[in-house]
Amino acid sequence: MGLRVAVVGATGNVGREMLAILDELQFPADEVAAVASRRSLGREVSFGDRTLKCQALEDFNFAGWDLCLMSAGGTVSKVWSPKIAAQGCIVIDNSSAWRMDPDVPLVVPEVNAHALDGARKKGIVANPNCSTAQLVVALKPLHDAATITRVVVSTYQSVSGTGREAMDELWGQTKGIFVNDKPSPVVYPKQIAFNVIPHGGDFMEDGYTTEEWKMTVETKKILDPKIKLTATSVRVPVFVGHSEAVHCEFERPISAEEARELLREAPGVVVIDKREDGGYATPVECAGEFGVYVSRLREDPTVDNGLAFWVVADNLRKGAALNAVQIAQEMIERGLFAKQIA
Ligand SMILES: NC(=O)c1ccc[n+]([C@@H]2O[C@H](COP(=O)([O-])OP(=O)(O)OC[C@H]3O[C@@H](n4cnc5c(N)ncnc54)[C@H](OP(=O)(O)O)[C@@H]3O)[C@@H](O)[C@H]2O)c1
Numbered sequence: 199m200g201l202r203v204a205v206v207g208a209t210g211n212v213g214r215e216m217l218a219i220l221d222e223l224q225f226p227a228d229e230v231a232a233v234a235s236r237r238s239l240g241r242e243v244s245f246g247d248r249t250l251k252c253q254a255l256e257d258f259n260f261a262g263w264d265l266c267l268m269s270a271g272g273t274v275s276k277v278w279s280p281k282i283a284a285q286g287c288i289v290i291d292n293s294s295a296w297r298m299d300p301d302v303p304l305v306v307p308e309v310n311a312h313a314l315d316g317a318r319k320k321g322i323v324a325n326p327n328c329s330t331a332q333l334v335v336a337l338k339p340l341h342d343a344a345t346i347t348r349v350v351v352s353t354y355q356s357v358s359g360t361g362r363e364a365m366d367e368l369w370g371q372t373k374g375i376f377v378n379d380k381p382s383p384v385v386y387p388k389q390i391a392f393n394v395i396p397h398g399g400d401f402m403e404d405g406y407t408t409e410e411w412k413m414t415v416e417t418k419k420i421l422d423p424k425i426k427l428t429a430t431s432v433r434v435p436v437f438v439g440h441s442e443a444v445h446c447e448f449e450r451p452i453s454a455e456e457a458r459e460l461l462r463e464a465p466g467v468v469v470i471d472k473r474e475d476g477g478y479a480t481p482v483e484c485a486g487e488f489g490v491y492v493s494r495l496r497e498d499p500t501v502d503n504g505l506a507f508w509v510v511a512d513n514l515r516k517g518a519a520l521n522a523v524q525i526a527q528e529m530i531e532r533g534l535f536a537k538q539i540a
Contacts, residue, residue: 200228200539201530202263204287206278207270208232208243208252211358211365212292215519216267221246223523226530226539233258234270260285264535267522268292283321286536288529290323290522294408297324297416304419306331306521307528308466309338313420314525317534323525327409328517329353329431329440330416335490335516336509337421337446339464340457344503345449349427351413354434354441355398356481359513360385368435390435398431407431439481440513448503454495457505461492466516471495479510490516 203220207213213234220227232243232250242249255274260266260282268275268282272293279289279296296302303313304324317323325331329351337346357364364385371381371391381389388395398409409431417427434441461467468489470479478493490511498504511517530539 199537200226201265201526201535201537202229202231203227203265203267203526204231204233204258204260204263206233206255206266206268206274207292208250209234209238209241210269211362211514212269212518213267214243215514216269216522217243217245217250219515219519219523223527225523225526231258231263260287263287264537265290265526267519267526269518269522279322280320286321288317288321288323288535290325290525292325292518292522294327294412295324296320296322297326297412298419299324304416305525305528306334306420307524308464309334310420311528311532314529314532314534317529323529325518325522325525326416326420327412328359328513329355329409329429329442330413330420331517331521332440332490332509332511332513333413333442333444334417334420335464335466335511336444336461336492336507337417337425339460339467340446340448340452340505341421341425343456343460344452346422346425346446347449348447349417349425350429350445351427352430352432352443353398353409353413354394354432354436354443354481355409356436356439356513357390357433358438359398359440359517360433364390365437368437372435386433390433392435394435395433396430398433436481438485438512438514439510440517441481442509443506444509445498445501445504445506447501448505451503452505454497454505457507458495461495466490467492469493469495478508481510484510485512486515487512488515488520 269292410429479491494508
């Protein structure tokens with residue numbers, strides 16, 4: 199017996215990736231439904247070698263469904279996730295709506311799968327921000343070995359992290375520039391083609407942006423509240439794959455060699471770290487992949503016990519859809535669904 203799974207936001211970047219991953223991982227689903235807004239009613243989306251017709255969220259009856267993979271944004275999730283959970287359907291949500299709720303586990307299975315034991319409190323589990331997910335997978339083995347005290351991270355985030363319209367904007371501006379069309383930014387406040395924008399989310403009073411703040415608080419909730427983290431989020435003209443330049447300080451010394459060995463053994467991590475031209479991972483190679491790629495490991499001599507490295511992952515996969523499906527797999531392992539899965 200398998201689960202009945204509804205993918206809400208099935209026409210979006212993350213939703214389409216959810217459907218692809220459910221199929222690729224042969225997730226034990228007896229039935230899968232594609233759900234989106236009324237605008238997409240009847241639209242077909244791919245699920246393996248089949249297609250599913252989209253249903254409208256307002257009309258979908260979640261009674262009898264076991265799992266809702268939700269990626270329709272925070273506003274929709276705030277209203278709908280509690281209603282869906284109240285019908286006995288576990289919601290794994292991709293938005294930021296529930297991440298900091300103390301009764302909602304915020305989970306990256308390689309790091310804090312144990313937090314899932316609280317999943318039935320509200321019936322909602324939160325998926326972290328894409329930049330946090332890949333970061334904590336890389337930090338976890340290093341933290342276990344030498345205790346991280348402080349992290350300085352700069353992100354190089356792809357436009358798919360903002361959604362389909364942002365991908366269209368990069369594509370349109372890029373083509374336009376070759377025929378002398380003046381870029382007219384809509385999704386981003388400045389031109390994104392052939393440019394970089396040091397801004398993600400909304401500005402806060404202290405000058406940080408919400409995208410940066412999320413990395414700080416989510417890392418504390420998932421990995422360790424004692425870790426101090428400061429971030430600079432930057433949007434770059436890349437379609438898929440977020441990159442991060444990370445500087446860590448530890449309680450005890452840790453060499454680049456020791457870190458490399460620890461990371462090679464760590465679940466979900468792929469180390470590509472040859473100190474030669476091209477001996478590192480870039481977003482182009484990581485798009486469509488499951489792993490979190492770590493490169494450029496080196497000691498940072500400017501601080502006590504410092505280490506610097508580069509982390510890349512597919513933001514739609516480990517940063518969103520893959521992590522959500524892995525959470526569901528872990529919940530099956532832990533017997534957290536009402537139904538026994540054979
Ligand atoms: N992209 C990433 O890297 C990433 C990573 C982590 C988390 N997330 C989060 O995941 C969520 C989705 O992101 P995305 O990139 O997939 O966005 P997207 O490409 O813009 O897709 C949005 C999806 O939500 C649906 N939707 C919008 N309003 C709806 C409503 N009122 N009722 C039902 N469905 C509705 C859309 O359906 P229609 O086609 O019918 O409008 C579409 O399927 C966001 O909360 C985002 O912050 C994204």
